Amino acid sequence: MPTVTVEGEKPFEVQAGTKLVLAIEDAGIDILHRCGGNARCTTCRVQVVSGHFAPMDELERERLAREASFGPDIRLSCQVRIESDVTVRVLGRAAAAGIPAGPRPVD
Secondary structure, three states: OOEEEEOOOOOEEOOOOOEHHHHHHHOOOOOOOOOOOOOOOOOOEEEEEEOOOOOOOHHHHHHHHOOOOOOOOEEEOOOOEOOOOEEEEEOOOHHHHOOOOOOOOOO
């Protein structure tokens, strides 16, 4: 099983094919996901520190293209599935924003 490491948190194993946002949330780690996993917002974005995800699909690519300040290492955790070991930095935390995380994304 792949291992996910979120910077500042304890690494955890997940079933291959799991959406990253669900893996992070299920591990008890605070992550925003305001649109419920529909790639409409960018609150669930992560910075890929190491490892790789499959190439972006059109929906994710189009949404991230609207954000000029995001580098190529930024991905939407609601749009990627874990297939191998990865290390990411969560960029949006509900506690820091003072708002609820959002509706649980569907798998």
